[in-house]
Amino acid sequence: MRENSRSHKAQVVIDRMGKKLSRQMVGSLVGCVHCGLCTDSCHYVLANPEDPTFAPAYKADRIRRIFKHHYDWTGRFFPWWVKAGTVLTDAELEELKDIAFGKCTNCRRCSLNCPMGVDFATVNRMARGLLVSVGVMPEGVAHVSKDQWEIGNQMGVLKEDYLETLEWMSEELQDEVEDPAAVIPVDQHGCEVVYAINPREVKYDPRSIADAAKIFWAAGEDWTMASEGWDMTNFGLFSGDDDLGGAVARRLYEKVEELGGKRLVISECGHGFRSTRCEGPNWAKYDVGFRMESSIDTMLRYIAEGRIEVDKSRNSLPVTYHDSCNMARSCGVTEEPRELLRQVCADFREMHPNRAENFCCTGGGGAMSMSEYTAQRLTSAKVKAEQLRETGAAVVVTSCHNCVDGLTDLIRHYKLDMKVTQLVNLVAEALVIEERIPAVPAVEVAEVAVLTGRKIVVADDEPDQVIYLKSVLEDHGAEVHTAEDGDAALELSKRLKPDLLTLDLAMPGREVTEIFDILRGQSDLADLKICIITGRPEMRKLIYERMDAPPDGYLDKPVEEEELILAVRKILEIKVH
């Protein structure tokens, strides 16, 4: 199908598109019925209602037409109907670049609101990747990607400068808490926690490093930072370059393994968390043998376990929370930051819409590094500015560095009187150091039993597990029934119609996958939520690669109390007020 008049770059883009066409991708390329629901969900459209070229369906069509022309039979038979088309010139690639990088932050709000399940952000990321593979990309993205490939972090920070900064922050911390033992450990082996950060923290604003160190110190944590492989950001997510994504993630994973760390804690960064925790293992094809969590979870755990004490009156200004797209929409981290905020702020108020429906900070998807689109970005930030203004808050908190910059920029542009900060700063501010209480076992008694009135069936063949899960769930108010194998779980589910079934994947008797199919096929159990709890993560795909609806939740053993309750609350959509 090569046409002589086509530029070399255009030909490469077309050829490489064929290699990106997974089932998921094709589903998003063919699934659009142009119903227009995405239009109302995109902040670019809402801020520029007179310009139809911002509509997600329109943007997707610019990419879709190439797929139809070259890879889809409909484009061969009736191209005029399916609007198939090709690309011939470099100028056309530049136009595509202005859409893929300039008119979308890959925030996925349209994906979430698409009734056909079209994930435009995935298609857009593919387009970015194809363009990047022929060198068509914003200069800022090229620069950062190069530093991440060559120097190992996105801001080209050299090792000695990094180490010197950590030393400096150690000194500041020692001065502040008057404890010579308060240091930031580097390359310690066998620690509970390896802490990874965003390079901007070390290059321009290390106050967040000092704050995190203060919290680790106060909690008596056995922690370390790594001298190399410490950048948890990943421009592979933004540029669509899976090879870069894999290389960056692998560097982190290998360093944690080398240090024998038990847990990788990721500082507050939306795309960094998603890249490291969710996408990285796939890009890098790496079997990660340690836990990975956001520092939000870590801080919340310290409070729940009584390892740190906080005084919310120290943060008295009215605070609102901005959900980062990658954290909330893509990774489901919505309740944890709120729970933490309620502990460390006196006046927390919601922004609307919120959680997975929140609007992008407008600086997502690497937009902050693309100056060429700044004017357009700030115009489109009108929606966000209104949302912020309506909260009446003086401080907006976010768990993402990109959001910090995106919000700061738009706050200045729209002259809002607000400050932007992160949870780590608020928690450090609220820390009560003098009257620190010694660590006590994690017996968390919820003020109001959150699971009151909920019926849960726990299916597991290990008696210890059953007792553990049952007692934790009962402590939180649930009515719990237990089953030792799949058939018993099936029978109980049919008879009791519980709200939730927790299912172990390896139990005696009939295969659990078969039970799962039956449960999903029962029309009278359509409302039953299922959460897999297993010690055998390799069996995960047996469940996920089925025709049935996927499970509503998934937890790896061992499950900590807090993690279990949060998961159950999320599945049953129970909010704590």
Next chain:
Amino acid sequence: MADFVVGDITLDIDEDGFIQQPEAWNEAIAKALAKTEGVDELTEAHWKVVNYLRDYYLEFGIAPMIRKLCKSTGFKLKEIYELFPSGPAKGACKVAGLPKPTGCV
């Protein structure tokens, strides 16, 4: 790309307000850039920071680490933020005529 006019000099600035010809920078331009950053008057302390950033950039072609800036000027991190409310990356570097820092900032 927009024009930024200071006296009889016209400079290109990018969409984020960073000048594109670092070699054309002078004190009058610094003062004008400072105004865009909400710094109405450049004190001796401001100049100390700006001059350090400028010299470092001319020598190495990049912005220095905040550590180097604090160490060489003797200012505490907090003081830098007091001098330039938008921070060293966006505020101080802009006034010193450096290009926009790369990456997530």
